[in-house]
Amino acid sequence: MKLLVVDKTGTLTEGNPTLANILATDPAKETEALTLAASLASSSLHPLSRALVHAARARNLTLEKISDIHDVPGQGISGKSASGHAVVLGNEAFLKNLGVDMHSLTRHPPPATSHTPPISHLPSSISVYAAAAGRLLARFDLSDQIRPTTAGAVRQLRGLGINVELLTGDRPESAAAVAKELGITQVEAGVKPEGKADRVRKLRESAKGLVAMAGDGTNDAPALASADLGISLGSGTDAAKEASAVVVLKGDLAGIARAFLLGRATVRTIWQNLAWAFGYNLFALPAAAGLFLPLFGWSLAPTWAAASMALSCLFLTANALRLLRLQP
Numbered sequence: 001m002k003l004l005v006v007d008k009t010g011t012l013t014e015g016n017p018t019l020a021n022i023l024a025t026d027p028a029k030e031t032e033a034l035t036l037a038a039s040l041a042s043s044s045l046h047p048l049s050r051a052l053v054h055a056a057r058a059r060n061l062t063l064e065k066i067s068d069i070h071d072v073p074g075q076g077i078s079g080k081s082a083s084g085h086a087v088v089l090g091n092e093a094f095l096k097n098l099g100v101d102m103h104s105l106t107r108h109p110p111p112a113t114s115h116t117p118p119i120s121h122l123p124s125s126i127s128v129y130a131a132a133a134g135r136l137l138a139r140f141d142l143s144d145q146i147r148p149t150t151a152g153a154v155r156q157l158r159g160l161g162i163n164v165e166l167l168t169g170d171r172p173e174s175a176a177a178v179a180k181e182l183g184i185t186q187v188e189a190g191v192k193p194e195g196k197a198d199r200v201r202k203l204r205e206s207a208k209g210l211v212a213m214a215g216d217g218t219n220d221a222p223a224l225a226s227a228d229l230g231i232s233l234g235s236g237t238d239a240a241k242e243a244s245a246v247v248v249l250k251g252d253l254a255g256i257a258r259a260f261l262l263g264r265a266t267v268r269t270i271w272q273n274l275a276w277a278f279g280y281n282l283f284a285l286p287a288a289a290g291l292f293l294p295l296f297g298w299s300l301a302p303t304w305a306a307a308s309m310a311l312s313c314l315f316l317t318a319n320a321l322r323l324l325r326l327q328p
Helices: 027-041 047-058 092-097 150-159 172-182 193-206 218-226 238-243 253-288 302-326
Strands: 003-006 018-024 067-072 076-080 086-090 123-132 135-145 163-167 186-188 211-215 229-233 246-248
Touching: 003 193, 018 027, 018 047, 027 047, 027 076, 027 086, 027 123, 027 135, 047 123, 047 135, 086 092, 092 123, 123 172, 150 163, 150 172, 150 253, 163 172, 163 193, 172 186, 193 211, 193 218, 211 218, 218 229, 218 238, 229 238, 229 253, 246 253, 253 302
Parallel strands: 003 163, 003 211, 163 186, 211 229, 229 246
Antiparallel strands: 018 135, 067 076, 076 086, 086 123, 123 135
């Protein structure tokens, strides 16, 4: 394996974003914008949707009933409010395609922090937009923490000779910030689900080796199916697991690194055992049959032949059991 393509949210990060900031077109209607966005988001299981719903409930807001819901994986969701207005929630490109005027927003800065978090806990910023009746209401900035184990896993993969590319539908600024902190030099951001699959296919054509893809979301499924090896996390969606060849139960990049390490060690052990078994039988079988008696004047007695076969099997078993040392 020469290249591992990874999604960002839920793979490199915790996958549990929280609302960090609201930028509303009308500051007086910030609560109304959050209520409408959370009402629409309540019909989705996406981590960003869950974050908006959680933020609304934390403020004790009463959600509205949204009808005619249409979900576009990796882009956004739309529906109709109780008043009959079309409401949409999603990334900037999704709203632009629906004809929403993406004019400037009023910024409400979040509270300043008194310290800088360690690299392993730096947030990944993700933004979603809400609009109603074709008018932009607000931008919601959500933060998702980088997993503490991710940086070490990237270094471990690089030590195994596996390059890592970040492939995400998030904003280029957010993706670039995460990649910089983790030492990832190859980044493709703002990519739609079908674009992820196209990117993986292009990498397979140009790469001098196998290409693996790791992700956990429904929007990652096409790319997972297009890779030489699709890897889903145990915490991922059913669609991602179905499209993958391997499911890593421990839901982080460190689990994937361990899987590669264990896989290479297993193959190496297989070859070692095959070489030993072939060499042993190449010598022991002719000796037990007495073929060396005319040439050297000796042969392997049946008792010693049986004992040496048992010892050989014990050696092979002990060699295979060394793999247990690689378990987490």
